[in-house]
Amino acid sequence: MFTSATITNAKYGLDPITGENTCINCVFNGSHLSVPLAAGNTEYIEIMRQVATGELTIADAD
Amino acid sequence: MSKAAQLAALIGSQTAQTSRNMAYNGAMNISQRSTSVTGIGASSGYFTVDRFKLAPNGTAGRLTMTQTADGPSGFANCLKLDCTTADTSVAAAEFLILSQFFEGQDLQRLKKGTSEAESVTLSFYVKGNAAATYTVELYDADNNRSISQRFSVTTSWSRVSLTYVGDTTGALDDDNATSLIVNIWLHAGSDYTSGTQNTVWQTLAGTERANSSDTSFFDSTNRTFFMTGVQLEVGDVATPFEHENFGITLAKCQRYYYRIGEAGTFHRYAVGSCQGTSSCGTVIYSPAGEMRGTPTLETTGTAGNYAIYEADGVNACSSIPAINSAGTNSNHFNVTFTSSGNLASGNAAEAIANNNADAFLAFLAEL
Secondary structure, three states: OOOOOOOEEEEEEEEEOOOOEEEEEEEEEOOOEEEEEEOOHHHHHHHHHHEEEEEOOOOOOO | OOOHHHHHHHHHHHOOOOOOOOOOOOOOOOOOOOEEEEEEEOOOOOOOOOOOEEEOOOOOOOEEEEEEEOOOOOOOOEEEEEEEOOOOOOOOOEEEEEEEEEEEEHHHHHHOOOOOOOOOOEEEEEEEEOOOOEEEEEEEEEOOHHHHHEEEOOOOOEEEEEEEEEOOOOOOOOOOOOOEEEEEEEEEEEOOOOOOOOOOEOOOOOOOOOOOOOOOOOOOOOOEEEEEEEEEEHHHHHHOOOOOOOOHHHHOOOEEEEEOOOOOOOOOOEEEEEEOEEEEEEEEEOOOOOOOEEEEEEOOOOOHHHEEEEEEEEEEEEEEEEEEEEEOOOOOEEEEEOOOOOOOOOOOEEEEEOOOOEEEEEEEEEO
């Protein structure tokens, strides 16, 4: 309904113990965010929406 | 009606109860992020006063948003918007909306979607640099329904009171997701104004949301908009603004945004433990109980602003602190600080600011 967020530099971050993806680090409307992989999280919902529409690709973790 | 009769009527209508104001931070006293942000207009977000979101779209107009020490009698602060770049060529899809989002579980008293649906009254104090007219829309996000009304602004503080009839269609979800949005349309292109404005509850019709006769906030760099005393309550009457203690309002706001740091060059955020030689896992607790949901972490974006203090050594971070979904929920947050090495696995450590008084950690659970 409203504007899409401007998301850049999206990249997964790893859990230092398990080595599994545990967050998405990105610049979201100009703010530096670390977004949890949580279904009800507003930023996660927007990231996944943009991934689904092909607007955004999340880079693998280092 | 006598004062006694008025009181009896208030008690009978339940509007005399406390917490009748469903709006957050209506007196504009809380501003965790900043008290002033310039150049707003390219993207949406929460910039200054808590819980009030600005959403621009497609406009070349720019503004400064501040928490300003001004207001009608009894109010110390207001939200101020000041146009700094005008946009008088309004494309169809342009808009500027000032919004507050509400969880459905906080709105069940409206009985929306039932035969007993309650009227709701929105009131606020407002002024501007000159006469103006804008639209306030209530948008039911659960059922894609809306209703709009217009209000006028003068150069002096005046109280606006708008009553919206109860909506017998479309119940609001009893959960922590967005159910209702109060949208103040400050600038709108024809995509939102070309129809006849919807002044009754109906399924959202894009062209009927605002009014083609409304003022554009971006019509001149002289344009200003001041607002405070926002109250949303059940019933047909705007009762006196329900002032609340600063601490109560802050705690309510921290359900959606919680910010720490900026209190010294080596501010201690949390104590944690070293996980291997380069990372430190910490847990930070919400002071206000439950946030709305699992939060996002916001930082300065500069790794070197943060450090791990371990074994009498300050180890600058080599990457920006990150939220760890494992072990994070709505009331405690697992944040990982990472350095380039030199840590002893298993040692206790502190997550700190690295000689930077502006370094902060913020947790967002906004709608």
